[in-house]
Amino acid sequence: MKKKILVTGGTGYIGSHTTVELINAGYEVVIIDNLSNSNREVIDGIEAITGVRPAFVEGDCTDIATLRNLFTSHPGIAGIINFAASKAVGESVQKPLLYYRNNLVTLMNLLELMPEFGVRGIVFSSSCTVYGEPDKNPIDETAPIKAATSPYGNTKQISEEIIEDYIASGAPIKSIILRYFNPIGAHPSALIGELPVGVPQNLVPYLTQTAAGIREQLTVFGNDYSTPDGSCIRDYIDIIDLARAHVIAMTRMLDGADTDAVEIFNLGTGRGLSVLELINSFEAATGVKVPYRIGERREGDIEKIWADPKKANEVLGWKAEVPVEDTMRNAWAWQQRLGQSL
Numbered sequence: 001m002k003k004k005i006l007v008t009g010g011t012g013y014i015g016s017h018t019t020v021e022l023i024n025a026g027y028e029v030v031i032i033d034n035l036s037n038s039n040r041e042v043i044d045g046i047e048a049i050t051g052v053r054p055a056f057v058e059g060d061c062t063d064i065a066t067l068r069n070l071f072t073s074h075p076g077i078a079g080i081i082n083f084a085a086s087k088a089v090g091e092s093v094q095k096p097l098l099y100y101r102n103n104l105v106t107l108m109n110l111l112e113l114m115p116e117f118g119v120r121g122i123v124f125s126s127s128c129t130v131y132g133e134p135d136k137n138p139i140d141e142t143a144p145i146k147a148a149t150s151p152y153g154n155t156k157q158i159s160e161e162i163i164e165d166y167i168a169s170g171a172p173i174k175s176i177i178l179r180y181f182n183p184i185g186a187h188p189s190a191l192i193g194e195l196p197v198g199v200p201q202n203l204v205p206y207l208t209q210t211a212a213g214i215r216e217q218l219t220v221f222g223n224d225y226s227t228p229d230g231s232c233i234r235d236y237i238d239i240i241d242l243a244r245a246h247v248i249a250m251t252r253m254l255d256g257a258d259t260d261a262v263e264i265f266n267l268g269t270g271r272g273l274s275v276l277e278l279i280n281s282f283e284a285a286t287g288v289k290v291p292y293r294i295g296e297r298r299e300g301d302i303e304k305i306w307a308d309p310k311k312a313n314e315v316l317g318w319k320a321e322v323p324v325e326d327t328m329r330n331a332w333a334w335q336q337r338l339g340q341s342l
């Protein structure tokens with residue numbers, strides 16, 4: 001029988017792509033999402049790609065009664081992937097309680113219900129933001145956690161601690177914590193992708209909207225950093241590579257008999273790209289020019305960070321594979337499908 005997985009935030013960017021990979025790998029998926037940052041048409045996209053329509057519950061994970069009803073009406077859930085969270089760094093500074101409540105109460109509700117409903121494992125979406133500005137790159141999982149620079153970042157650090165403390169207390173569950181670097185791109189079918197609300201804060205959606213003529217010009221936030229071309233460096237990871245890692249993590253938790261109860265993995269390519277290099281790779285891959293200017297540094301930006309993904313490569317047997325040019329073409333195809341509507 002197919003194992004049943006609950007994907008919270010499953011109509012969101014990473015959740016929708018992961019749902020596709022879970023279905024392709026033979027899992028049955030139940031999604032819960034409150035549609036605060038996504039819409040239900042995403043389910044149609046998932047169905048069009050996979051031929052399977054996942055069960056969908058519109059509901060809020062901060063409401064424990066809603067979750068209890070879900071576990072009761074969908075018995076036999078073996079594992080959870082918890083994507084549901086608020087994720088805008090700037091907004092979290094303006095509305096810290098919203099971020100602490102949404103991100104932490106969601107996690108605590110899920111953890112509390114897992115033993116009651118016999119759910120064995122939870123994959124948690126963390127972020128390389130927990131490392132702050134690294135002392136050295138590439139950065140591995142043993143690097144120190146630095147003081148968070150936003151309430152959003154702090155929710156990731158606290159969430160990791162909550163999971164560790166709960167499991168240390170003897171809770172009969174396992175967890176894999178995945179620290180994502182910078183997820184970008186879209187499904188190659190262009191049927192699902194990232195849906196930024198309003199003016200995008202992140203580089204790739206802003207870039208593709210500029211290429212489409214929706215934004216006049218991309219601003220490169222600073223070219224006076226201590227990097228080869230002066231712009232900031234990140235580890236951009238293709239969304240399908242990222243989604244695949246969740247399937248591997250879930251299978252390891254559910255089927256791996258003697259794995260540690262909590263494991264942490266970086267998910268990145270191991271290669272750092274500057275903002276200017278990323279713009280160049282978009283132009284080379286698509287043949288489309290991106291008008292840009294060099295602007296001021298953005299407050300709070302990390303200068304350079306890229307992953308040492310060795311642990312995920314060796315322990316999970318997972319490796320980022322999609323070349324950045326393919327990722328850029330997929331991001332552009334998705335933007336074209338969205339059209340001028342944003």
Ligand code: NAD
Pocket residue numbers: 008009010011012013014015032033034035036037038059060061062082083084085086087102106125126127128180181182183
């Ligand atoms: P997203 O906003 O596209 O997806 C999150 C989904 O969760 C949305 O569909 C939203 O409607 C839903 N949601 C939010 N609060 C909810 C609640 N209380 N109950 C039910 N549904 C709720 O974001 P994403 O980029 O797919 O991110 C997924 C996870 O990965 C988040 O936890 C995020 O913090 C983490 N993450 C993202 C990035 C990134 O760059 N995208 C990087 C590191 C970590």
Ligand code: UFG
Pocket residue numbers: 087089127128129180181182183201202203204206218219220221222232233234275298301
């Ligand atoms: N950038 C620009 N112009 C823009 C937007 C971004 O030059 O219009 C630059 C930024 O300065 C940075 C790089 O592009 O150097 C990437 O910026 P993003 O905003 O896309 O990504 P960040 O690395 O700043 O942060 C993202 C998420 C965080 C998450 C982090 C690590 O927004 O929530 O990745 O996963 F914590």
